[in-house]
Amino acid sequence: MKTAFFSPKVTRWVSRGWLSAGFIFLYLPILALIVYSFNDSKLPSVWGGFTLKWYSALLDDREVLNGLKLSMQIAFMTACASVLIGTFAAFALVKYKRFTGRTLFTGMVNAPLVMPEVIIGLSLLLMLVSMQRALGFPERGMLTIWLGHLLLGLAYATVVIQARLTELNPQLEEAAMDLGAKPLQVFYLVTLPMITQSMLSAWLLTFTLSLDDVVLSAFLSGPGSTTLPLVIFSRARLGVSPSINAVATVIIVVVAVGVIAVSYWIARTERRRTQEMAAAQRGGS
Numbered sequence: 001m002k003t004a005f006f007s008p009k010v011t012r013w014v015s016r017g018w019l020s021a022g023f024i025f026l027y028l029p030i031l032a033l034i035v036y037s038f039n040d041s042k043l044p045s046v047w048g049g050f051t052l053k054w055y056s057a058l059l060d061d062r063e064v065l066n067g068l069k070l071s072m073q074i075a076f077m078t079a080c081a082s083v084l085i086g087t088f089a090a091f092a093l094v095k096y097k098r099f100t101g102r103t104l105f106t107g108m109v110n111a112p113l114v115m116p117e118v119i120i121g122l123s124l125l126l127m128l129v130s131m132q133r134a135l136g137f138p139e140r141g142m143l144t145i146w147l148g149h150l151l152l153g154l155a156y157a158t159v160v161i162q163a164r165l166t167e168l169n170p171q172l173e174e175a176a177m178d179l180g181a182k183p184l185q186v187f188y189l190v191t192l193p194m195i196t197q198s199m200l201s202a203w204l205l206t207f208t209l210s211l212d213d214v215v216l217s218a219f220l221s222g223p224g225s226t227t228l229p230l231v232i233f234s235r236a237r238l239g240v241s242p243s244i245n246a247v248a249t250v251i252i253v254v255v256a257v258g259v260i261a262v263s264y265w266i267a268r269t270e271r272r273r274t275q276e277m278a279a280a281q282r283g284g285s
Contacts (some may be wrong), residue, residue, distance in 0.1 A: 005221040030252060037245035064247055067228035071211055074142060074227065078149040079207035083199050086149075086157030091187075110225075113153040121219030124148050128220070140222030148216040148229040153206035160205065164198035165191075197266045204262050208255060 035057075041048025058064055090111055096102075112120060128144055131137065138144055168191070176186045214229045223228060228247070235244055 003131075009123035033245050034252065037242055037249040039242050039245075042242065049176045054242045055250075057243060058246055058250070061243070063226075063231055064228065067226055067231040068247075070142065070225060072227040074146050074149060075207045075210040077146055078153045078210040079203045081150050082157040082162075082206040083203045086154050086202060086243045087161050087195070087199060089154070089158045090162035090165055091191075093156065093162055109155055112152050113159065117213075117215040119153070120151065121148065121216045124151070124216070125219045129162050140220060141225040144220040144222070145217050147226065148220045149210040149213060152213070152216065153209055156209065157202040157206050158204040161195060161198050168194055197269060200262060200266065204258065211251070211255075 021110070036047075038050050038052065039047055040051040040053070060280055089105075092099075093109075094104060122199055124144075128138065128147075132139060143254075172194075173190050174185050176190045177183070181189065187253065212229055213227075217230055217269045218233075221227065228251075232247060
């Protein structure tokens with residue numbers, strides 16, 4: 001009989017230790033950034049006391065505010081468009097196993113996931129410059145940044161929603177059609193409610209990816225269209241200052257609140273749906 005080299009108790013504590021070390025490695029730098037955003041000293045390595053002046057200074061920093069406004073607009077449009085188009089793309093890949101060009105379509109949808117952003121940004125830049133020379137449109141700015149972010153966000157949204165569609169029980173849709181529902185009614189009344197959580201997760205993911213993107217924005221931005229990550233990156237090259245920490249802290253808080261709220265809503269919805277299914281099974285039996 002083989003005996004375990006470590007006891008279950010030791011194995012459990014080692015696993016917890018590795019997990020704790022991983023969380024510390026990931027989140028300790030973020031915590032340090034938040035703490036030093038309240039630093040009264042301009043030197044990031046010297047603590048000069050507690051202050052809120054860097055946050056009040058943000059209200060007068062037009063470059064940061066304009067960059068934040070542009071980033072929020074692009075991220076919102078990217079998330080909405082990515083989820084909308086990604087839902088139809090995922091639906092086509094899951095529900096229609098064979099159609100002309102399916103392999104090419106699958107490859108084009110998944111290509112941005114494995115392709116470096118530098119290559120994507122450079123190729124889009126060359127294409128847009130050629131279009132501008134030939135047609136006079138579009139000029140680099142908000143539209144071109146949005147197109148680049150949409151290309152990347154679409155791939156992520158499709159993968160997330162496709163995974164959920166694959167897990168659905170097809171018998172539910174078949175039962176709805178047997179009861180007289182048309183395909184469009186089946187999609188809106190049966191399929192869509194069951195993938196709403198994945199769509200919301202995809203929206204939040206693509207919103208975050210667009211909000212903090214630097215590479216694509218650097219290639220596709222133009223005069224007067226500088227996103228917040230580009231502003232932070234340009235200032236960080238001159239040395240990290242508490243004002244940069246303050247901007248980053250605001251973004252972290254906003255994203256954290258959004259993630260917590262969405263996670264709570266998803267968990268609550270899933271728990272309510274489980275209870276309703278259990279009640280329906282008890283009623284049927």
